[in-house]
Amino acid sequence: QVQLVESGGGLVQAGGSLRLSCAASGRRFSIKAMGWYRQAPGKQRELVAVITLGDSTNYADSVKGRFTISRDNAKNTVYLQMNSLKPEDTAVYYCSCRQIRLWVSPPDEYDYWGQGTQVTVSS
Numbered sequence: 418q419v420q421l422v423e424s425g426g427g428l429v430q431a432g433g434s435l436r437l438s439c440a441a442s443g444r445r446f447s448i449k450a451m452g453w454y455r456q457a458p459g460k461q462r463e464l465v466a467v468i469t470l471g472d473s474t475n476y477a478d479s480v481k482g483r484f485t486i487s488r489d490n491a492k493n494t495v496y497l498q499m500n501s502l503k504p505e506d507t508a509v510y511y512c513s514c515r516q517i518r519l520w521v522s523p524p525d526e527y528d529y530w531g532q533g534t535q536v537t538v539s540s
Contacts, residue, residue, distance in 0.1 A: 419443045419529040421512045426534030429502055433538070437497040439512030439531060447517040449526065451495045453486065455508035455536075462511070466497060479505075502538045509533040 425437040437453065452467035466476045466486035474486055485498040495512065512531040518524060 419445060419448070419514055419516060421514060421529055421531035423510065423512045423531045423534040426510060426536045428537045428539065431502060431504055431538055431540050433502050434498070434500045435502065435536060436499070437510055437512075437534060437536075439495045439497075441493045441495070441514060444516075445493060447519060449515045449517050451488065451512070451514040453495075453497045454511045454513055455506075456511070456533075457505075457508040460508075465510070468495065499536070502536075504538045504540045506536060507538050508536060510536050 419441055420443045422440050423437060425435060427435060429435055450467050450469045453465040454462050455465050456462040464477055465480055466474065466484055468474050468486045468488055476484060483499065483501045486495065488495045499506065511533045514529050516527050516529065518527050
C-alpha cells in the first residue's frame, strides 16, 4: 500500500501562484510514475502533469509553460508549481502514483490516489 497526502491548495487571484505538495508513504518501491490530476465540477478527471522514474515529464496542453512538476526523492514528495493561474484552473487536484506490483500473481500496475486538495482561482 502507498499513501498519498496532498497539501498546498487554496484560494488565489488570477495570475497568482500556488505550489501543491504530495507526500508518499508506505510501500513506496517500484513506483513507475507520479502525477497530478484535476477534476472540475461537472467535468471528468484529467491529467495535469506526470513525472516518471526517469524524470521524464509530460503536461496537459492547457498548463504547459505555466505549471512545473518536480520531486524530491529524499522527502518522498512530488510538487506541482502553478504559476499564472486562471479561473479555469479551478478544480480539486489529486496526486496519483502508479506502482508495479511484482509481488502479485500475475504482476500488475496499480494506481494509488490522494484525497485531493481544492484549488480555486478567482477572476
